Amino acid sequence: METAPSVLIVGDYLDQLDQLAPAIEEELECRVTVVEGRESLTRAVREDLYDVVLLDHRLTGDDPSVCLVHEICTYDPELSVVVLTEMEDLERVLTYLKHGAADCVLKQSPRRVVEQLGRLISERSLRSQSKRLRRHLMQNHLENPYHFSQIVTADQRMVSLLMFIESVAWSSHPVLITGESGTGKDLMASAVHQASGRSGPFVIENVAGLDDTLFSDALFGHVRGAFTGAVQDRSGLVDRAAGGTLFLDEIGDLDIKSQIKLLRLLEHGEFFRLGSDAPRRTDVRFVVATNRNLDELMSTGRFRKDLFYRLSTHEIAVPPLRERQGDVRLLAHHFVARFCLDSGTRLLPLEEGFVATLERYPFPGNVRELQAVILHALAAAGGTPLRAQHLAGFHPSLDDLIGTHPGPVCRNEILFGDDLPSMRSVSDLLIDEALRRAGGNQSEAARMIGVTPSAISKRLKRLRTREAPE
Structure with a gap:
């Protein structure tokens, strides 16, 4: 399971920096640590893993922030360093960039700071994911085969798909599974969940045939009084799958209005229960599947392109x-x-x-x-x-x-x-079939095949005697 990104904020005067932390945590859903001074920075970088360091240029000493940028980037070249400045000084900015800083941002523009951090975190995540994928595919074997115990295959193309699943399962991004009916897309979805390490449940919903209201109620739930018959609050599948995986099958048949709601949920991680204006957040991971041709559906306007791009971050095409x-x-x-x-x-x-x-x-x-x-x-x-x-x-x-x-x-x-079987074997088979059709009723079974109930009773008694332990 993908861990939340982390940001380290460091400076000598923390009043303004402390105000940045809540905005960064809320907007980027990340872990923020604020420390003061050079020693705290050095210790924090060596003791913990961070995605981005936000460094205030106002540190004591002779140009220490430039030295610190160089020191941090030398210690961890993968770590992104953003320098907070108070004025647009092109020469100073170029100096920071030359020593390894990812960017320089005016601290008077907190919105810009948050946006830049979000971009850097996203880029770092993509680099890490790409590296992990390349490393895993080069191994040419599954690290944890037991995650795929339900899938029976010796086909190299299928094995490659399972290796791809194992490589991306930890991510929180959606997975799109395509393939003809009967190819085992549901087993692939279950394997994604098993390999993800997510602690929540694996929840399944077939969305084919659900109109917009039924879809909204099924996924998001409702509050009391939302509609006639809503006598109490009811949680939806998104709530039930919290911390786990929500598998939406037959996504190609989803109503166009419902597609908009699903897109909003994927983009913002928020949803509203029917009858409520209070937003709810979720950390559910989405896996969707279809046997429809989504390119064809998009060309005719029956499937939204923006939703497709959101869902197809990781695409798995199951061969027939x-x-x-x-x-x-x-x-x-x-x-x-x-x-x-x-x-x-x-x-x-x-x-x-x-x-x-x-x-x-x-x-x-x-x-x-x-x-x-x-x-x-x-x-x-x-x-x-x-x-x-x-x-x-x-x-x-x-x-x-x-x-x-x-x-x-x-x-x-x-x-x-x-x-050819013996007469007794044929007789036993006939009685077994009659009992199956009669639901175990011996009298009815006897009537079906034209024997007395006692004949069937004797046969069952003989079978029990034969199976009894000596």
């Missing part, structure tokens, strides 16, 4: 599954293992023909469709090893790949493998 074919095999084994574990059944093997067929299919629905295909195949396999024919009936394109063209599939059709 068809462009990471090496992951199809990995994901297929992963989903089979997970579904078998969830259902309490033994792990089923995947025959090579089954995996090879999957690898030839383009998966327009991406990872989400692969997950559905695996569920379909497991149901068709009935506890036998997964073969290519178990993919039949899911989609005509898959049927073409396995050389089958089934007509309308009967709901009661059973696909058998090479080894």
Whole structure:
């Protein structure tokens, strides 16, 4: 998580400098330390890390401020030094700049002082971020792989994206995630939060279909009496995600009026609850995602360009599954293992023909469709090893790949493998399915398959006896 910037103010006469500190803290949301004299400055710079030093030129001795500028910039070349002067003296300003000062500002212009500090802090943050990104990408590995445990991949393009996420996760800037439906943008958003180290929660909201009023109420909350039915104050998602991450999915479908409110929140870090004129501040980090073409939406006026530029500070384009074919095999084994574990059944093997067929299919629905295909195949396999024919009936394109063209599939059709199951196994499967459809009601299940309730009861008793420990 990105730490708040810090400013050190130093001089011999602190009355006027003390008045600057509150304005700097409020405007720039930074930590300000005020010290007096050369010794305090030297000690502070060596004992703590600062982004900017604001140095009053009125220090005792023979031109000591120039010497101090040189000393500070030599000790820490990355530290920005701004000298406060009382008059516009071009020769003196050039001397300060020659010795390493970032700028000289008239102390009679506090607004200018704050603006210049803000610019220098922003530049330092960008330099630090760029350095960190270059250093991290050169390592060619993840520092904390457990942050990405939900993402199954061996594709180098995906691994590079995860490394990029790890590099920018600490930042407080927004992250824009783009990609086709079903590519796992929600998992990427969760990974950004996990890698950020933020202590607050990960809060999710799908903004598609929310009109401006619903969006404002959902995000910002309301106060009692804001509208009919508002009988008490209610916090919004921004409050609930305080100190954490707010993930707004389907941002490309956001109402144009709501886009203005979101932009204001991103620019100023402030929002208003419905029915209130009291501004509230937030430190939430925004991650947004869309499967829409934002360039096209901006060209037709359906998405604001200024909002796009705010959101796309860090952009992650998730590739479709068809462009990471090496992951199809990995994901297929992963989903089979997970579904078998969830259902309490033994792990089923995947025959090579089954995996090879999957690898030839383009998966327009991406990872989400692969997950559905695996569920379909497991149901068709009935506890036998997964073969290519178990993919039949899911989609005509898959049927073409396995050389089958089934007509309308009967709901009661059973696909058998090479080894036929025993009559008892078939009977058990039939009873299991009847019980599932009947919601566990044995009498109803018996009626469905034309047996007596006692037959089902005997089967369940036999199963319990078989599973009982010796």
